[in-house]
Amino acid sequence: MSIEEIALEAEDRMEKSVTLLTDQLRGVRTGRANTGLVDSVRVDYYGSSTPLKQLANLSTPEPQQILIRPFDQSVVGDIVKAIQASDLGLTPNSDGKVIRLNVPSLSVEQRKKLSNRVKDLAEEARVAIRNIRRDANKQAEVEQSEKILTEDDLATCKDEIQALTKKFETKVNEIAEKKAAEILEV
Known part of the structure; x- marks a missing residue:
């Protein structure tokens, strides 16, 4: 060489x-919502562990909120379970179509x-x-x-x-x- x-x-x-x-x-939290927080969350999707960003559209409509719109509505429950199982410390709110994560201030x-x-x-x-x-x-x-x-x-x-x-x-x-x-x- x-x-x-x-x-x-x-x-x-x-x-x-x-x-x-x-x-x-x-993936490290700051004072405001950031889709990077949930990018790496892995969801059990039809038997395979899939990154959340491949299953849903992630956005931050407000400074303290992350909005997750799954491409397939049938995985909403799986995404909620995956977020709860992760160590993010965030509680997902779901209406069956979208999931909202409120990011509290630090x-x-x-x-x-x-x-x-x-x-x-x-x-x-x-x-x-x-x-x-x-x-x-x-x-x-x-x-x-x-x-x-x-x-x-x-x-x-x-x-x-x-x-x-x-x-x-x-x-x-x-x-x-x-x-x-x-x-x-x-």
Whole structure:
């Protein structure tokens, strides 16, 4: 593998870590309703576990409410059960056609807990990025021991990988700070 290939693979994996963090943070509550809260709820639909977003149209008609319109009216009961079984802490109200979820405002204590959860998720992403850096550095060292890369190439490669690590850690920090600010905003 060349320096560029090692760096590209590391960059691709780091990008995936940031994407995963973004997806995880979408499900963290803020003070207002967000369809991301229920996107990942899985519903038992004809024997298979299906994400809610594939079974219904999700919207937020009001700042404190999520509206779920199932494409198939026969699954309303299954969706209600899935939401109740999830750890969202939201009570679904159904009229047989649509489901309404009222999202209560967060207390100061809840906001602090959620903010800490965001910090934990961000730290997991930073650890993943550092592990990717370690793997890429090991790959470069293997290439150098096999005489594919010179010592100068190895140093250049490690510098590139470190620069990528810094770039993606900064991205993670920015995303986490933005989400934490969103949560703490009253």
